[in-house]
Amino acid sequence: MENNIRVRFAPSPTGALHIGGVRTALYNYLFARKTGGTMVLRIEDTDQTRYVPGAEAYIQEALDWAGIQLDESPWTGGPYGPYRQSERKEQYLAYAQQLIEAGHAYYAFDTPEELEAMRERLWAARVANPQYDSLSRMQMKNSLTLSQEEVAARISSGEPYVIRFKMPRKEEVRLHDIIRGWVMVHTATLDDKVLMKSDGWPTYHLANVVDDYLMKITHVIRGEEWLPSAPLHVLLYKALGWEAHMPKFAHLPLILKPDGNGKLSKRDAEKQGFPIFPLEWIDPLSNEKVAGFREEGYLPEATVNFLAFLGWSPGTNDELFTMEELIEIFSLERIGKAGTKFDIDKAKWYNQYYLRKRPDAELAGMLQEQLDKLEVGYEAEMVHKVALEIKERAVFPKDLWKDGAVYFIRPARYDQDVAAKKWNAEAQNIISQFAQAVEDDAQALTAERAKDLLQQVLDKNNVKIGRVMQAVRLALTGVGSGPDLMNMIEIIGREETVLRLRQAVHHLHVTP
């Protein structure tokens, strides 16, 4: 380890990991690798009521798919484990008590109903900032207002309590964010956040600060939604006496919905028909299914490249980078401040580029996979030729099948619009003669030879090629568009070509 840079990605296992989470993980990873630091993953599962089975496995699989490697995690282990907050539960209370002893926190016994009543009262009194804070806490039931004896009695009697942070009344909190610069907040606007819940678990704020400290995290790179609570975290570091070990912060811009405004949500994905999750996910509780980048045919390298540029740019005109290259040029300072709209067209463009970059054999394999799945018969050699023929047209692996199907399956019907426009007596005549010529020909049926034969027929009948090509296409494929026809003839072979041409002549009728 050349230096001590340590970053963490700290997801909560409450469902499928959002694509924004993948980006956060990616930025952490790029920064860690770039600086020779360490990438840590910590599971933040302090809310027992929100735990969703399978979510943790999903996180692991999604990061693995994206190529984001973890140096320390629940799965890889590491010197600062355990890496699940649920497995570190015992430690948090002691830190909360340390804060109480130092006068930075206190016990509170208010019931949910009493809290609600307080908010309503404050609201009715038109208090600018109705919350449990330095102003209102003296009206509440806590160790600041109750006698020491009563507090002790309540606790020993088993009455539920929380521990709240005692927000200073008048203090200016300054925090430096790598992306945003200095951010100043006055403590008078902040509330007394709960640190320990009545169920004995810590809240995010406490657990996060304690674990980041214990795990020696040097840079906290997380979403912008955490910015408002960052001042609290700074105060926590100070109150715990860890100011010297406070990590640097970088709050990432949010990923917004493509149209209109607001955070990208599951609803947008459904409405617009594109995924916003890395992997497909079926919610174990609702059985609801959401689409994943992987299942939709997005390649990991395309997804990573796309995600990297959602809020960051290298400052040059280049935008095609592999993970290795991203690591080379990434820097926190070049992350933008403004929210970023999710542009699926750009993702498709990346996908097309990376799909084409895959070796031909791999593309053939993708096509073969789909043929197998659909139980379509084929010869291995032909699959390779077809893949080569259609790779330029594909954005997703599934397009390989979409455009490749005509090579493997004889047309069962013919596009009527194309037939009406292009199929006529002249074309039918030429195609009949062409079929015969192909059948009678003794030479190997290459694309070139096929073209020669067609040209000979055309010359004999004094017809220009443009007048019949669409009809030939219709005869061979049943549709009006597709890849090069002569190459197709070479690929499907003499017998199939003749068969298809004659079938078309037989089935298609000339409209008078």
Place this chain on the structure above:
RNA sequence: GCUCCGUUCGUCUAGUGGUUAGGACGCCAGAUUUUCAUUCUGGUAGCAGGGGUUCGACUCCCCUACGGAGUGCCA
């Protein structure tokens, strides 16, 4: 409501006082082609508004507008 953050082509962005405001996606057009797609070439389109500061503002400051996030015993 309050706090914080933000605002360059439709979208992602470059730009750190003097530029014809650059690139990419998308879109449009042309070329190529047996069609569609690809490819190539070209085009379209932007500094939210108003005040300052300055010889000079997209760049610095202030205000307004608009947008976003947070405001839970959720993370």
